[in-house]
Amino acid sequence: xxxxxxxxxxALSRRALIRGSAGALGAGAVGLGxxxxxxxxxxxxxxxxxxxxxxxxxxxPFSGYTMTxxxxxxxxxxxxxxxxxxxxxxxxxxxxxxxxxxxIPNNGTGGHTVTIAHSNGYRTQYMHLSxxxxxxxxxxxxxxxxxxxGGAVGAPGSGxxxxxxxxxxxxxxxxxxxxxxxxxxxxxxxxAGLPKTATEQDGVPGAVFWQRAQKxxxxxxxxxxxxxxxxxxxTYAALQRDLRDHHGYTGPVDGVPGPNxxxxxxxxxxxxGYTGPVDGVxxxxxxxxxxxxxxxxxWD
Numbered sequence: 001x002x003x004x005x006x007x008x009x010x011a012l013s014r015r016a017l018i019r020g021s022a023g024a025l026g027a028g029a030v031g032l033g034x035x036x037x038x039x040x041x042x043x044x045x046x047x048x049x050x051x052x053x054x055x056x057x058x059x060x061p062f063s064g065y066t067m068t069x070x071x072x073x074x075x076x077x078x079x080x081x082x083x084x085x086x087x088x089x090x091x092x093x094x095x096x097x098x099x100x101x102x103x104i105p106n107n108g109t110g111g112h113t114v115t116i117a118h119s120n121g122y123r124t125q126y127m128h129l130s131x132x133x134x135x136x137x138x139x140x141x142x143x144x145x146x147x148x149x150g151g152a153v154g155a156p157g158s159g160x161x162x163x164x165x166x167x168x169x170x171x172x173x174x175x176x177x178x179x180x181x182x183x184x185x186x187x188x189x190x191x192a193g194l195p196k197t198a199t200e201q202d203g204v205p206g207a208v209f210w211q212r213a214q215k216x217x218x219x220x221x222x223x224x225x226x227x228x229x230x231x232x233x234x235t236y237a238a239l240q241r242d243l244r245d246h247h248g249y250t251g252p253v254d255g256v257p258g259p260n261x262x263x264x265x266x267x268x269x270x271x272x273g274y275t276g277p278v279d280g281v282x283x284x285x286x287x288x289x290x291x292x293x294x295x296x297x298x299w300d
Contacts, residue, residue, distance in 0.1 A: 058118075058184055059142065059194045059211070061094035062087075064218060064227035068165055071179045080177045082127075082169040087226070089130050089164045091149040094228050096124050096168075096180060098141045103132045110167065111159025114147045116140065121173035124180070128161040142195070143207040143229050194227070194300055199291035203284025210235070212294040217242060219299075236261070243268070265290060 062085040069084030099116040107113035110127035114134075117123050130150030140146055151161035161167075170180045197209040207229030214235055217223035223238035233255030240261055243249035249264035259280030266278045266286050274289035 058097040058180075060181065060184060061096050061143065061228060062166065062168065062226070063194075064214065064223075064225060068163075069167075071181075080169075081179060082167045082177075083180065084165045084167050086163070086165045087149050089148075089150050089152050089155070091166075091226065092145040092228060092230070093126050093129070093147045093149055093166055094143045095140045095146050096142070097122075098144075099124070099139070101134045101138045101140055101146055102136050103134070103147075105132075106157070107159070109160035111161065112147070112150065112157030116146060122183070123171040125169055125171065127167040128158050128165065130155065130157055143211065196295045197291050199287050200295055201288075203288045205287050205291070209287075209291060209294065212299050213239070216294060216299045221245075239265070262286075268293065 065085040065087050068086040071081050074082045095116055097118050099118040102115045104113040112129035113127045115123050115125050128151040129147040131148040149166045150157050151164040170178050172178050194211050199205050199209040210231045211227050211229040214227045217238035221238040221242035225234045236257045237253050237255035240253045243264035247264045247267045251260040262282045263278050263280035269286050269289035272289040272292040276285050
């Protein structure tokens with residue numbers, strides 16, 4: 001007997017992503033779409049003091065992009081510090097952690113700036129935006145879109161930017177600007193770890209599931225897009241390449257998943273506890289098994 005079928009991954013992931021936003025969004029909320037599952041830190045989470053717990057709900061949402069300006073580069077140029085990631089104008093900017101949004105238009109050299117106030121007393125800021133997508137006071141979950149990237153020279157909201165990118169930094173509870181990657185425990189050098197996906201428990205793939213899938217595919221299958229938890233043709237094409245190379249997929253690598261793609265994914269899932277039919281119909285048991293694979297530490 002087939003598993004009970006969920007909606008297609010396109011519809012399912014969008015539904016799960018939208019679920020992450022709460023509160024009055026105001027007129028600026030029209031652009032909200034890619035909101036992650038509820039990973040915001042719980043009320044009362046202590047401020048970072050050298051332990052892992054306060055960092056668990058945070059991740060580096062830009063790990064799939066090239067870092068074009070390091071923390072030290074900013075300090076060397078007289079800045080208070082920051083990280084720059086190159087990306088095209090209009091790229092959705094996912095929240096590194098859940099919190100409450102404040103928009104700052106034309107914030108000096110930083111241009112349009114969005115601030116996320118987190119429950120542990122820290123704040124995250126993204127600068128040089130081309131557009132805000134949420135209203136002031138909106139709640140956002142980790143992975144939810146808080147704005148669109150900008151940075152084109154002379155464009156509205158770009159501030160002093162010399163090219164398309166996002167500038168990212170954090171502010172600690174004492175008001176000091178800090179390196180987000182140091183906070184996340186990666187020493188400020190590269191990508192920080194992703195949270196584990198709850199799909200292993202609930203069988204419903206959402207933003208973190210697809211972020212971890214994108215990280216896996218960037219390592220094994222040549223995926224070069226953002227690790228943003230919003231699967232599209234590039235994600236699915238990379239998935240098909242990996243499944244072709246390792247799990248018997250024989251269909252086209254066209255970025256359009258169908259029963260043959262999902263049957264091959266079920267074959268992968270068979271190595272992680274899935275015992276159902278290989279019929280190309282993904283259901284909770286299939287997704288749980290794939291999530292067990294994706295939750296391995298190597299994909300953090």
